[in-house]
Amino acid sequence: MSSRGICDRVAVVGMGCTPFGEHWSSSAEDLLVDAAEEVLAGARIANQDIDAYWLGTLGSGQSGLTLSRALSVDYKPVTRVENYCATGSEAFRNACYAVASGAYDRVLAVGVEKLKDSGFSGLLRSDPPGDGTAAELSLTAPAAFSLLDPAYCARYGVDSADVRAAMTHIAWKNHENGSRNPKAQYRSPVSKEKIEQAPVVAGRLGVLDCSGVSDGAAAALIVRAEHAADYTDRPMYVKGLSLAAGPARGAMDPDYDYTTFPEVVHSVRDALRQAGVGDPREELSLAEVHDCFTPTELVLMEDMGFAERGQAWKDILEGAFELDGKLPVNPDGGLKSFGHPVGASGLRMLYECWLQFRGEAGRRQLPDPRLALTHNLGGRPGNCVSFVSVVGSEPTM
Amino acid sequence: MSGKGILAYASHLPVGRLWLDELGAALGTGAGSGTRPVASFDEDSTTMGVEAASALLHAHPAEPGSVYFATSSPVYADKTNATTVHAAVALPETGFAADVAGSARSGVAACRAAASCDGLAVLADIRTGKPGSVDESAGADGSVALLFGPASDSLAEIRQQHSLSAEILDRWREPGSMAAAQWEERFGFEAYLPLLRRVAMRVLDAEGIEQADHVVLTSPNREIRKRGVKVVTGTLSTETTVAGHAGAADVGLAIADALDRAEPGETILVLQAADGCDALLLRTTSLLADRRQPTPLRARLGQGNKVSYLTYLSWRGWLEREPPRRPEPERPAGPPSARGRAWKFSFTGSVCASCEFVHLPPARVCKRCGSSAPMASRSLAGAGATVATYTVDRLAFSPSPPLVEAVVDFDGGGRYTLEVADAQQDALAVGTRVGLSFRRLFTAGGVHNYFWKARVPADGAASGVEQEHSDGGRQ
Numbered sequence: 001m002s003s004r005g006i007c008d009r010v011a012v013v014g015m016g017c018t019p020f021g022e023h024w025s026s027s028a029e030d031l032l033v034d035a036a037e038e039v040l041a042g043a044r045i046a047n048q049d050i051d052a053y054w055l056g057t058l059g060s061g062q063s064g065l066t067l068s069r070a071l072s073v074d075y076k077p078v079t080r081v082e083n084y085c086a087t088g089s090e091a092f093r094n095a096c097y098a099v100a101s102g103a104y105d106r107v108l109a110v111g112v113e114k115l116k117d118s119g120f121s122g123l124l125r126s127d128p129p130g131d132g133t134a135a136e137l138s139l140t141a142p143a144a145f146s147l148l149d150p151a152y153c154a155r156y157g158v159d160s161a162d163v164r165a166a167m168t169h170i171a172w173k174n175h176e177n178g179s180r181n182p183k184a185q186y187r188s189p190v191s192k193e194k195i196e197q198a199p200v201v202a203g204r205l206g207v208l209d210c211s212g213v214s215d216g217a218a219a220a221l222i223v224r225a226e227h228a229a230d231y232t233d234r235p236m237y238v239k240g241l242s243l244a245a246g247p248a249r250g251a252m253d254p255d256y257d258y259t260t261f262p263e264v265v266h267s268v269r270d271a272l273r274q275a276g277v278g279d280p281r282e283e284l285s286l287a288e289v290h291d292c293f294t295p296t297e298l299v300l301m302e303d304m305g306f307a308e309r310g311q312a313w314k315d316i317l318e319g320a321f322e323l324d325g326k327l328p329v330n331p332d333g334g335l336k337s338f339g340h341p342v343g344a345s346g347l348r349m350l351y352e353c354w355l356q357f358r359g360e361a362g363r364r365q366l367p368d369p370r371l372a373l374t375h376n377l378g379g380r381p382g383n384c385v386s387f388v389s390v391v392g393s394e395p396t397m
Numbered sequence: 398m399s400g401k402g403i404l405a406y407a408s409h410l411p412v413g414r415l416w417l418d419e420l421g422a423a424l425g426t427g428a429g430s431g432t433r434p435v436a437s438f439d440e441d442s443t444t445m446g447v448e449a450a451s452a453l454l455h456a457h458p459a460e461p462g463s464v465y466f467a468t469s470s471p472v473y474a475d476k477t478n479a480t481t482v483h484a485a486v487a488l489p490e491t492g493f494a495a496d497v498a499g500s501a502r503s504g505v506a507a508c509r510a511a512a513s514c515d516g517l518a519v520l521a522d523i524r525t526g527k528p529g530s531v532d533e534s535a536g537a538d539g540s541v542a543l544l545f546g547p548a549s550d551s552l553a554e555i556r557q558q559h560s561l562s563a564e565i566l567d568r569w570r571e572p573g574s575m576a577a578a579q580w581e582e583r584f585g586f587e588a589y590l591p592l593l594r595r596v597a598m599r600v601l602d603a604e605g606i607e608q609a610d611h612v613v614l615t616s617p618n619r620e621i622r623k624r625g626v627k628v629v630t631g632t633l634s635t636e637t638t639v640a641g642h643a644g645a646a647d648v649g650l651a652i653a654d655a656l657d658r659a660e661p662g663e664t665i666l667v668l669q670a671a672d673g674c675d676a677l678l679l680r681t682t683s684l685l686a687d688r689r690q691p692t693p694l695r696a697r698l699g700q701g702n703k704v705s706y707l708t709y710l711s712w713r714g715w716l717e718r719e720p721p722r723r724p725e726p727e728r729p730a731g732p733p734s735a736r737g738r739a740w741k742f743s744f745t746g747s748v749c750a751s752c753e754f755v756h757l758p759p760a761r762v763c764k765r766c767g768s769s770a771p772m773a774s775r776s777l778a779g780a781g782a783t784v785a786t787y788t789v790d791r792l793a794f795s796p797s798p799p800l801v802e803a804v805v806d807f808d809g810g811g812r813y814t815l816e817v818a819d820a821q822q823d824a825l826a827v828g829t830r831v832g833l834s835f836r837r838l839f840t841a842g843g844v845h846n847y848f849w850k851a852r853v854p855a856d857g858a859a860s861g862v863e864q865e866h867s868d869g870g871r872q
Binding site: 118119120121122124127129131132133135137139142143146147154203247248249257258 | 724734785804
């Protein structure tokens, strides 16, 4: 493994994030401009001062023109990327590498997604013409992730009522956190009774076990670490970036048991190693993880090393991942409270880290956060990509 | 027709049953009592044809050089439906496959054609009618496959056959219409009766017998089914349509039922009155006892799952339900479907030459060991399998929600995520044994998307055999 990483070589010196929600009166272009302008205003620079752009969007536009037209960019490099639900993180990752390489001084990473113009529930797929045999054609995302729940119960011999309680606790916790976040799509606490009584969508997953569907955009300005002080006195340092795309073996391998995401295990190990983090549970101040569905967050706690195998459900119920717990997970409310505008989500997670490090997280502010992890999962169990970043408030001495 | 006979046969009835008293209550009419077999929303004449053909070839492995597919409800015009059946049972491309459509008489035509060339006749039909019609309450959906060959190897020798043709406006349907029209039934009865007598007499005389041991008489005209059995009778049994009239499949189902019941060395007179009259005189052989289909048609008829009348109406398109707020699927594309023919139609995956990891669908590079050495093909269409996990998806688009989907692990390696056919959710658990069933997943843009679903077998554990080829797979 020669993933050397770029620990502390680049820093985020400005971020922006629109409120997430059903923006009937804003286009993808509007949201993109809103997020970008928040960054530029915060960093006190002009659009003309940006050297290159990375745009993440799954389906709200194609090519760099989606951004260059919206921001009226004058003949600069704009790269549009897509990597399923890790799309926003992918824009960030590539922007960081562009700066680290020395090719550009100031790079803007923007993620945007406009989901609510389609008229459909959930995410839409846009697949190349095929033979009609792909399982993804029929099985929806909640159904695919609902497979984790019975598999987890069976593998670890955990009573299904305990796993149900853990799933409920995850939704409850994330909505609690989201109720403290003015930019979340859902800003009210939701009772555990309501979560468990919600209409069933797939398997044991009810509507409130699923992330919402929303529109939104988020953006980050990335510069070389040694220039960070020119823009802000509190930059956010990039310590680790990892992306793992697997062979999609689980979907074909009878040995895969739907209680883990190997892609997550690989990407989290790689990112932590780049960042020099040995024990994530002890060293991280917070983590923003891809809680697309409640059992996803359950399994992620173990894949991330935040809990022992087969034990995450207990830690969850004991409050380990709440705002005042051992390791706060999704302090901003997560996908659960924000919905999941695909291109924006990864940058929205980084935005929470940015606010926490600056002490600007309001009613959900954590005491003295120094090191944070963000994570996106794209695809489905057995067939996915995973992104992990580690960011910090200070460079390692 | 001396020298030819039936080598093997297999019938198929869908598991759905419409209860006629419920139908009568819904419409405020007397629809009678009992049940009729109804094809599920994902079954059609082609998929049911595959069911019968694959059951036959599973019990009696063979590579017939010709497949004649008879139906009055073809899913495509201007495209041969027999080729879908041919592909799904993995017959080699050197064979001939053609349709014989689209009336009850097509069933006889397919049998005559197949008998002349040691071929396979596949008869399948979906019988629809307007709500309240006789076709709805007295019809049936089903299929049958009959393999023909030398009399010396047959379970029933074709001793005589004879046909008379007549242009009669007794029953008709415009192409594309879901409901047929029937003249007053007594008109057809009077018109066909003399033909029936003549054609029966002709084959009995030719055989030199007064009466056959068994008589089976079918006709789309209900009056003939009722009263005709009193005109020509057998010494041991006289029967008509077993499950309800099944269109082009009916004559084949009647033959299957007679073969289920007959003893070796008996004669069976098969009669059909439709656009003329056809007679076939069979004499069973000593091979019958060993080659009967494992589960008789009548036993299948007694099984099944109740389908509510409203569900049935929505399956047939008489009742259109509000779809979920999800996009309808895209139609399958021609070139990928042709490239993936062995995968899509005969569930053929690939096996890594280095580590034997089974890939479904076939892959170029091994997902376990990374080897890119050419892989061998393996069809798992007949393999037994076990449910690894499953879920019920209430959000997904389905012509009959909710969609039930299972991760299925195949005996000897291989995993795929499949829809569950004829989903009985309480019959499904981790570890449930399943087989595969060829179904229509959906229709989009006028293209029927055929693929395989998992199915919990009606009787006992799924078992099966693999077919392995090292030639890169039969296309």
